Amino acid sequence: MSTLPLTATLVRTRAVPDPGPLVGRLPGAGGLAWVRRGDGLVAWGEAARLEVSGPDRFAEAARWWREVCATILVDDPVGLPGTGAVALGSFAFGDDDGTRSVLVLPRVVLGRRGGRAWLTTVGDAPEADAVPEPVAAPVGVVYGEGAVSPVRYEEAVAEAVRLIAASPLEKVVLARDLLAVAEQPVDPRWLLGRLATRYPACWTFAVDGLVGATPELLVRLERGLVTSRVLAGTIRRTGDDDRDLVLAASLARSSKDLEEHEYAVRSVADALAPHCTGMNVPETPFVLHLPNVMHLATDVAAVAADRSSSLELAAALHPTAAVCGTPRDLALAAIDRLEGLDRGRYAGPVGWVDATGAGEWGIALRSAALDPDDPRRLTLYAGCGIVAGSDPEAELAESQAKLVPMRDALGA
Template sequence: MSLPDPVHPGAEAVPHLVVRSHPVEGVAKHLLDHLPADGALAWVRRGDGQVGWGVAARLDVAGSNRFATAQEWWRALTAAAVVRDDVGVPGSGLVCFGSFGFTDQDPAGLVVPEVIVGRRGRTTWVTTISPASSLAAPPELTVNDPAPVGEIAFADGARSGTEWSAIVADAVERITSGEVDKVVLARDLVAQSDQPIDLRWPLKRLASAYPNCWTFSVDGLIGATPELLVRREKGLITSRVLAGTIRRTGDDAHDLALAASLARSSKDLEEHEFAVRSVAEALEPHCKSMNVPETPFVLHLPNVMHLASDVAGVAANGASALGLAAALHPSAAVCGTPTSVARDLIAEVEGMSRGRFSGPVGWMDASGDGEWCIALRCGQADPDDPTRMRLFAGAGIVAGSDPDAELAETNAKLVPMRDALGI
């Protein structure tokens, strides 16, 4: 049963915030080093990005209007805020972090932290955000070391590997019969520690091992995703589409041969074409012009290689980064084609709630610019048990899919989080 749509918040529902961004020196080489023990907000890539802590304002939403509700709340919040931005780069000034679950019933919301430490190139800054009635003093930045997570035991989540492979085989039969063209099926793994998990530990390991990915932390959802759902920056819209995966072996010569086979694989090229087409069709109404590559390139990551395409366009209207993310979600890369049929099939056979996995996660500033990625290669901390996390991975299923190969693909995609939780 669907949840009722929430009432859209008006201007009276938002706090009046005072925001100040100013350049600073002495910021640590790794922004994540500044997160305190209760810090939970991060967005970093190649050393740039921002981390935050505290809560100056937040919105929790659900229902079919969740994206529209969030955008309306953000417009009201930014209109009521007093902002002094002495930095003037993307990510300075008033910023929110956010994550949205895969379905309308999954958790979603926006968070405005009290403190943000950011870096972009050679520019570093601190932003303080507080109610107008109690102005915040600039924080003293410290370097904080996370605690190791202790001994970790991994166990099957909703489905065992064998059960999940059987579901894939059934999906292939449905695709062959013409019921659906492509469906993305996910599985989960439970990580259990013998002590509370300090999220800063896996975050730092993810950022170090996967510098070309976007390492994120929002509301207990952490990960390092390679897939940029959408970026809007000064009128330019970009999206990186990934679909088609092969596991690396660690042997450079062999991996080059595997990359070449991936680039020629009819099964993977078909899966990739579905994903690119869905992104291009969703962005087209919002772009004056678009560049959609005819052929993908192979993106090399430490654990896997993906077929990748960078779609770019010039903005034609005032759609915010979050509005563009809403138009794109769920893309064929996380759901399937046709979308409605694939979504129904996922609900029927997956046997679990994805929660925030495979939904948009990212940040946005007061102008509507920002970055939203797809929450992949990630884990969700259990809000009721600090020693437990759920890890997620999925695979795109098309007519040529082999269940054992797809299971192996999900195992490869679980490697980043499994390794990040290690000692």
């Protein structure tokens, strides 16, 4: 664990004119972002920082954030979710792999929501916008196998299907990775700009070297309303609109995909139940159309029944069946046995929390992690839900489709 001391205790939020594309305002490569359909937050500098690992990482982070908020004074006439003191964070998927989770109170936050924009500063951070440095496109990107080759992935899927047939395991999510190496250090702002433009319906994020555009909202808490978007069940788009409509209809009827989706929805509803009342879980999913794939999707909504923050709700939900499997303990054991890679912060919660506890946390999917020791190198990740009817070749193809957003962002 490490924290940087606050240089002062005053957090000031002021309304500002529309800043244009938020990711274009990041002054350098080390910024943070959480943007969807042009709204959201970008931030830079660090007034305070927590690094933590292990099974208590969420509890320690929630406690640290409460302690930070208790030491500051907030001047916030804007009064929207995401104004005042805000921390952005990214958490490890697993309890025991030693991956550090990060929660940062930035020195400067630029936000926009519903036509209103604001600038938040901590301590003596300047209120004037920093002048962004030029952003260069990645050069000479080449790809190589990660820890899990395509052949090895198909073998793992086949073994998972056999395990499901012979045990109480119903679903397990298996991930694979892909290594990308550029000739020069990769500027995350280039990736953010491409992702935000091409995938506006997703939540585009950057936290401490983890960059992506996730279609899956783990949890949002705002004015007592809790919402979650659950995705499970995927089919690749062809680029032919008529053909894609036929594929969408087949996805909506697919017993294999509906089974996978049911597990994911049930895991979210069960995890939220102790913290919520009046839960609304639609009986049938809808098909979410993205540029590269289509997903079965369900939006769960409920009313908060306790004082849990959005970060604490994210901790209660993680890992859902959408990124782990079900039953959870058996799925985690199967991942440990079959997957063959270190997920790091891939498929962990990523997002933000403010001083009131409001916030948004997505699942870090469609993402890549920059190598902290060599910023020319990135590891791209994709995962698929394996159930009794899964076919190894089809699951490999699905994983390749899920790698498309990051490959496109790199200019492939």
